[in-house]
Amino acid sequence: MLVVEDEPAIATAIAHRLTAEGWQVDVAGDGPSGVRAATTLEPDLVVLDVMLPGMDGLEVCRRIQAERPVPVLMLTARDDETDMLVGLGVGADDYMTKPFSMRELVARSKALLRRVERAAQLSDAAPPSIASGDVVIDRAQRRVSRGGEPVHLTPTEFDLLVTLASSPRTVLTRERLLAEVWDWVDASGTRTVDSHVKALRRKLGADLIRTVHGVGYAFEPAEA
Template sequence: MKYYIGIVEDDTNIQNIVAAYLKKEGFKVELVSSAEEAMELWNNHPPDMWILDIMLPGMDGYEFCKRIRRESNVPIIIISAKDDEIDKILGLELGGDDYLTKPFSPRELVARVKRLFQRTEAAKTVVTAGENKIKAGDLLIYKEDRRVFWQGKEVDVTTKEFDMLLYLAEHENRAFSREELLMTIWGDDYYGSDRAVDDLVKRIRKKIPDIPLETVWGYGYRLRIEG
């Protein structure tokens, strides 16, 4: 299968370099310079993955990411000159699957693109081969539809919130270290700190105040399900 990637970047030099490396690896690419153009592309010829700059004229990358996530779980790799940890966490929490800081190695970007496609395909295989529905106490998760229900009421969650809830629900009552959760949810090529895990748990607890998502002090977290 020849994957099709949308590159949203207003720097033509970066556009051309990234496109050249991806084409060399057999990917089809489409170049756009603004989020508005990207939305038009999404409506007419949606890519299999986005490579998205944050600092764009007009609508910024964060807003574009939010809009795409309302409709789809298509993979998104964020590239940005912002290297503060809070910016990385925000990008990931708004639905980005990976984050690269400029300047970056085009070869590293290509490696991350390949890895993300592999993970996406593996996840589809798991859903196809296994049960689509996971129930853990009052938590109900539909994997294929990526929908979460708590006590019968649907909860609007981000990509990472969904991934965390699904993983904990599939391994109820098991304690995971922050490092394990970071590697599982963000991938072993994520170089941020484990604060991202704490921030993600905080957001889940805010959306589902009664969820038995426990802190294992000095270690990590678990979803405790009685009975």
């Protein structure tokens, strides 16, 4: 596991807590060293601060994902939805706003790693693809295309899309999506669901996912 954080006190606290959970943790203190560490160490998870010297966390995330896809938990000091959407757009799988509790950080990290394990099992089972009009979701290879053009999704975006598309026209509550996609058992992260849905709409088009205000979302089969 790799922690990329330029504030020594925060980096040390995160590293100590994750180490106490049984993970091997390495720390990088700026953007360029974070990219190098991710390339060299090939961590299972990256905890990445947005504001970094030398290269900001968004560019770090973009370069890491281009080299080797890996779950990224992004840390941001601003509770700004635009920043969060940009982070998701460059490949982050989840985000937390400072200040945050170490307990939640551990829970989010475990959830991300569980999703990686489920993805590996899914690939081994090689289930069929989901085809909806001009949208093809290849669950075995974890690839998505629309109109024959590939669409790059983060692991979390892919899992969210599969969950919605597996029950077309069925309204799934935010709480259910949190449980099935994020492995969260409470409703504290409903805004996370909303942000990921916005990211999916931006990449695949706004017509695929219908909002049911006050409830959740439904996948609407695409027209050919």
